[in-house]
Amino acid sequence: MTPDVGVPPKPAPPAPAAAPEATSPAAEPPSRRAAEPPPDGLTRLRAIILGRERDAIRRLEQRMEDPAALAQAVERALTTSVRRDPRPLADALFPVMGPAIRRAISQALAGLLQSVNSALEQSFSLQGLAWRWEALRTGSSYGEVVLRHTLLYRVEQVFLVHRESGLLLAHLTTPTVDAQAPDMVAGMLTAIQDFARDSFQVAQEEMLETMQVGELTVWVEQGSRTLLAAVIRGHAPVELRVELQRTLEGIELEHAPELTRFNGDASVFNRSRPRLEALLLMETRGQAGAGKTPWRTWILLTVALALLLYFGIPAMIRQHRWEQYLTRLRGEPGLVVVHAARENGRYVVRGLRDPLAGDPAAILQQHRLTDEEVQGQWQPYVALLPGFVLRRAERALAPPPTITLSLSGDTLVAAGAAPLAWFSRAGGMAPALSGVGSYVEHRMAPRELPGLAQLVAAVEARRVLFASGSASLDSAAIQEAEALAGEISRLDSAATLLRLQLGVVFAGSADDVGNEDINERLRQLRGEAVRERLLPRLPPTLLSGAATLPPDTTAAPDQAARALRRSVRALVSLPDPAAPEPVP
Amino acid sequence: MTVLEKKICMMGAPGVGKTSLVRRFVDSVFSEKYLSTIGVKIDKKSVTVEDTTLNLMLWDLQGEERYQWVRLQYLRGASGYILVADGTRPDTLEIALGLQENAAGRAEQLPFILCLNKADLWGQWGITATQQEWLKEKGWTVVQTSAKSGDSVEEAFLSLARQIIAQGT
Numbered sequence: 046m047t048p049d050v051g052v053p054p055k056p057a058p059p060a061p062a063a064a065p066e067a068t069s070p071a072a073e074p075p076s077r078r079a080a081e082p083p084p085d086g087l088t089r090l091r092a093i094i095l096g097r098e099r100d101a102i103r104r105l106e107q108r109m110e111d112p113a114a115l116a117q118a119v120e121r122a123l124t125t126s127v128r129r130d131p132r133p134l135a136d137a138l139f140p141v142m143g144p145a146i147r148r149a150i151s152q153a154l155a156g157l158l159q160s161v162n163s164a165l166e167q168s169f170s171l172q173g174l175a176w177r178w179e180a181l182r183t184g185s186s187y188g189e190v191v192l193r194h195t196l197l198y199r200v201e202q203v204f205l206v207h208r209e210s211g212l213l214l215a216h217l218t219t220p221t222v223d224a225q226a227p228d229m230v231a232g233m234l235t236a237i238q239d240f241a242r243d244s245f246q247v248a249q250e251e252m253l254e255t256m257q258v259g260e261l262t263v264w265v266e267q268g269s270r271t272l273l274a275a276v277i278r279g280h281a282p283v284e285l286r287v288e289l290q291r292t293l294e295g296i297e298l299e300h301a302p303e304l305t306r307f308n309g310d311a312s313v314f315n316r317s318r319p320r321l322e323a324l325l326l327m328e329t330r331g332q333a334g335a336g337k338t339p340w341r342t343w344i345l346l347t348v349a350l351a352l353l354l355y356f357g358i359p360a361m362i363r364q365h366r367w368e369q370y371l372t373r374l375r376g377e378p379g380l381v382v383v384h385a386a387r388e389n390g391r392y393v394v395r396g397l398r399d400p401l402a403g404d405p406a407a408i409l410q411q412h413r414l415t416d417e418e419v420q421g422q423w424q425p426y427v428a429l430l431p432g433f434v435l436r437r438a439e440r441a442l443a444p445p446p447t448i449t450l451s452l453s454g455d456t457l458v459a460a461g462a463a464p465l466a467w468f469s470r471a472g473g474m475a476p477a478l479s480g481v482g483s484y485v486e487h488r489m490a491p492r493e494l495p496g497l498a499q500l501v502a503a504v505e506a507r508r509v510l511f512a513s514g515s516a517s518l519d520s521a522a523i524q525e526a527e528a529l530a531g532e533i534s535r536l537d538s539a540a541t542l543l544r545l546q547l548g549v550v551f552a553g554s555a556d557d558v559g560n561e562d563i564n565e566r567l568r569q570l571r572g573e574a575v576r577e578r579l580l581p582r583l584p585p586t587l588l589s590g591a592a593t594l595p596p597d598t599t600a601a602p603d604q605a606a607r608a609l610r611r612s613v614r615a616l617v618s619l620p621d622p623a624a625p626e627p628v629p
Numbered sequence: 630m631t632v633l634e635k636k637i638c639m640m641g642a643p644g645v646g647k648t649s650l651v652r653r654f655v656d657s658v659f660s661e662k663y664l665s666t667i668g669v670k671i672d673k674k675s676v677t678v679e680d681t682t683l684n685l686m687l688w689d690l691q692g693e694e695r696y697q698w699v700r701l702q703y704l705r706g707a708s709g710y711i712l713v714a715d716g717t718r719p720d721t722l723e724i725a726l727g728l729q730e731n732a733a734g735r736a737e738q739l740p741f742i743l744c745l746n747k748a749d750l751w752g753q754w755g756i757t758a759t760q761q762e763w764l765k766e767k768g769w770t771v772v773q774t775s776a777k778s779g780d781s782v783e784e785a786f787l788s789l790a791r792q793i794i795a796q797g798t
Contacts, residue, residue, distance in 0.1 A: 210636040210706030211671075212686060226656065228634065232671035232686050233659065239703065240668065308797065309633035309683075309708065 144250050156283025198279030201261075203321045204231050205296065205314060206272040207307055211235030214271065214314040217321045234265065234274050268293045270304040275324060285324075292320050363418060367392050370412040370419065377403050379428045392419040399428035401436050427479050434480030441478055442471045447494055447543045447622065455482030462491045462545075464622045491545050491619040500536040501617050504549075507532060508612040509575050513558065516570035518578060526575055529615060530582045537587060540619065548618035549587050551575045554594045556610040557601055567611075568593040575613040592616070631681045635793060636706050638688045640732070641713030642724040646746045647689055649776040650713060654783065655687060669703065676790040683790045687711075704732055709740040709793050711785070716745040716773065719755040740792035741770075744785050748775040 092099075108114045126134055180187045201222045205215040213231035218224045241253040256263040262281065266273045266289040273293040277285070296317045297304065303313045374382050374394065379402025384395040392414075398405065405421045427433075435452050444450055448461040457475050459468075468486060475484035492501045507529040509522050518526060533549055540547040553571030555564035572591030580588065601607035639647045648670075655672035674685045688703055704710065712729055714721040725743060732739065743764065745756060764771050770792070772785040 207706065210634075210686075210708070211688075212634040212636055212706070226673070228684065228686060229656075229659065229671045229673055232636070232688065233669070236669040236671065236688070236703070309635045310631065311634055312632070 152283055152286055156286075198277050198281040198285070200275050200277050200281075200285070200325050202227075202274075202276040203324050204234060204272070204274040204276075205317065205321065206231040206235060206274065207304075208235065208267065208270055208272050210307075210309075212307075212309060212311065214311045215317060215321060217318065217325055219325055231274075234263075235272065238265070238272070264289060266290050266293050268297045270307075271297060288324065292324060295320055363414070366412050366414050367419065370409060370414060373408055373412065374405065377408065378430055379403070379433060380405065380423075381426070391417070393422070394419065395422040396424070397426040398423040399433055400425060401433050402428065429480045431480075434478070438475060438478050438481060441474055442467075444471070445544065445622070447491065447545065449495075452481075455480065456485055457481045457483070458485045458487065460487035460489065461494055462489050462543075462622055468623070488623060490621055491540075491543070492617065494543065497536070497539055497543070497545075497619070500532070500539055501619075504529070504532045504536050504615050504617055508609060508614055509571075510608060511567075511571055511611045511613075513556070513611060514563075514567070516553075516567055516574050518574055523578065526578050527582075529575075530579045533579075533583060533587070533615060536617065537584070545619050545622075547587060548589045548620075549583075550589055550592045550616045550618070551579075551613050552592045552594045552616050553613045554597065554610055556607045557597065557599075558607070561596065564596065565593065568596075571611075571613045589618075632684065633681060634684045634686060635708040636688060637685045637789065638690060638704050638707050638710040639713060640690060640710055640725075640728045642715070642718075642721040645713045645715040645718070645721050646776045647711075647713045650744060650746055650774060650782060651687060651689070652776070653779055654786070674786055676786050678787065678790050678794055681794060683793065685786065685790070704735060704739070707739060709789050711789060712741060712743045714743065714745055714756070716747045716756050717750050717753045719760075722756055722760065740789060740796050742785055742789045742792070743769055743771045744774045745771060746774050746776060748773040748780055749777045 108118075123134065176190045177187060180190045183190070199219065202218045202224050203216070204213065204227065206212070207214055211232040211234070213228040216224070216227040216231070224230075237256075238253050241247075242249070242251065252265065252267045254265055256265075260278050262277045264275045264277060264281070264286060266275075266286070271293060273289055273296075275285070275289055296314075299317060300314060371382065371385050371394065374380050374396070379399035381397040382394060383397065384393070386393055394405075405423060406416065409416065409419055409421070431452050434455075434457075435450060438450055438452075438457055442450070442459075444459065444461075445463050445467060448459055448463045448467070451458045451460070457478070459471055459475075468488065472484060472486065475481055492498060507525065509518070509525045509529065511517075511522060512519065537547050551572045553568040553573075553575075555567045555571070557564075569591070572593060576588055576591045597610055601610060639651070641647050651672060651674065655674045657670075657672045659670050659672075668690065670689045672687045672689065674687055676683045676685060688707070690703055710732060712725040714725040722745075729741065729743075732741070745761070747754075761771050770788055772781050772788060774781045774785055776782070
């Protein structure tokens with residue numbers, strides 16, 4: 046200040062800001078020029094004393110009005126404030142940011158929930174399986190595939206509404222949609238917001254964000270001065286809501302001055318139509334294809350499945366039976382499968398068959414196959430398996446039951462009792478049989494035949510004992526006689542099977558005490574007593590008579606031996622078929 | 630030709646004929662059931678004043694008398710309002726006066742008109758000419774309307790529209 050007062054003003058180049066005023070008053074606005082009186086002494090004095098300060102003030106005013114310069118200053122101020130202590134700024138912004146952040150988080154969670162719900166709904170269905178397959182095939186995650194398919198939607202109408210008055214600022218529809226009275230609908234949308242707020246007593250900034258009517262959903266986004274409502278058909282993803290918010294923010298930014306002094310003229314908002322149109326274009330990719338239910342595919346698949354079931358399953362069963370049949374044939378002795386295949390729609394098996402082998406036709410039946418399904422072509426052959434050689438020998442030699450044929454290596458062995466004629470015939474024929482190298486005979490007496498020998502021994506071991514000098518049966522003797530009869534019956538049955546005629550004689554004996562005549566008499570009486578006793582129990586043809594055994598002249602060593610001699614025993618006779626026929 | 634959209638609220642005691650007053654003169658898509666369910670029904674009335682067309686979005690507010698006070702918040706964003714009273718029932722004029730007082734205290738001075746309805750029942754009127762004079766002296770625009778005959782209804786809308794344009798709300 047001091048220099049200005051002390052030093053008179055120089056005609057030095059003035060500051061650029063002050064230049065217009067000082068040099069060309071004509072540049073001033075006319076009104077201002079007219080209002081200002083011509084410079085008098087006081088004004089000049091003021092210019093001299095306060096000239097610099099006035100310039101500085103003017104520069105400051107200009108900077109205050111220049112948004113760019115102001116932005117720099119505000120940015121610097123904010124940065125400094127936050128650096129020093131972020132809390133005051135955070136506290137100031139919180140009422141604005143808090144609800145917005147809360148809403149963003151809740152919408153993100155809702156979106157996540159929606160995706161999870163869709164995924165779960167589809168997880169266990171046929172559709173879900175198909176999508177899993179698609180995910181595998183395309184290498185994308187299952188979630189991506191689910192989203193791609195479930196997010197089918199179309200934004201049919203968009204309303205931009207002045208929030209305070211409920212007046213419609215802009216309205217767009219997709220070409221096919223017939224919207225009625227959008228200006229009144231816009232008013233009602235606002236009214237409903239108020240209605241919801243009043244009815245449920247929520248905070249003023251809360252709002253009715255979603256309305257659902259059948260397939261239609263109305264999503265409402267709220268800005269500071271406008272509402273953006275989108276009428277959506279189908280399931281829109283949460284990204285659409287984000288897009289609505291973004292669009293709304295863009296519009297409010299672009300139209301901030303018009304919104305501040307809105308007087309009911311909606312035409313200015315035509316500028317925002319492209320932004321709104323972009324929302325209408327947000328159709329999903331799958332929309333066109335998804336409208337068509339792939340019912341043709343389903344019908345085709347169903348028919349194919351039915352055909353497969355109708356023809357495939359019987360064929361599978363037939364194939365299975367055929368394989369089982371072949372396995373059985375290959376394991377069957379005497380059958381050799383040479384060729385097995387499917388020819389001209391039927392199975393064919395060719396091979397060799399021993400006449401003694403199982404019948405392939407019967408085996409076919411057991412496997413529930415018909416000779417129409419399976420054709421068998423069998424050539425006869427002779428199998429040299431031991432079983433077959435033996436069976437052929439039995440068939441050729443026709444041995445009596447008392448003969449057992451066996452094969453040891455290639456030697457045929459005939460063991461047992463048989464008429465001589467049989468032995469001579471067998472000896473002649475056997476070596477000529479296929480598979481038989483040599484022939485051996487083991488001739489046996491009938492009572493030596495295995496199976497008979499033991500029974501004969503059991504019968505002949507029995508003793509019916511008598512008291513000294515007695516020929517009558519006491520109770521012990523009767524019991525023993527009964528047991529003897531049982532043994533004889535068993536032996537008779539076995540002999541009958543072998544076609545042998547059994548004969549039994551009851552032979553009495555006596556001890557060495559007393560008179561020999563009496564003893565002889567006792568021997569006879571004792572034999573007859575047992576025979577009489579058992580006659581009703583046994584076939585009469587069996588019991589040829591009673592006999593006496595010759596006296597045992599040796600001295601009995603003790604009483605027990607002596608008692609054993611006072612007895613009757615049965616003597617068995619079995620005629621040998623090899624013996625010459627007795628001449629009658 | 631300029632087209633402007635304006636929000637107008639219709640207020641008045643129940644039974645004064647707000648709804649029937651406009652019924653014959655407006656474009657309507659919503660049924661009157663809206664009034665009883667959500668308490669608001671919006672109709673549209675287009676009025677042309679010189680080279681300006683005003684699309685008046687008429688917010689018809691319904692409800693019991695006591696709710697009328699609550700619903701004053703619907704005045705937010707409105708460019709004017711229509712008070713309706715029943716010419717045969719002086720008490721409804723009292724309510725209209727109360728509503729105006731509240732509306733005036735709530736927002737900036739909005740243009741409004743008072744419709745004294747049921748002009749066709751002139752013989753039964755309870756509102757005196759003196760009262761009407763007094764209102765006009767206060768600067769009110771008072772129109773005697775008849776929903777039944779339709780008398781002066783167009784005039785009432787036109788009158789409000791002129792005020793709105795004059796005031797530039």
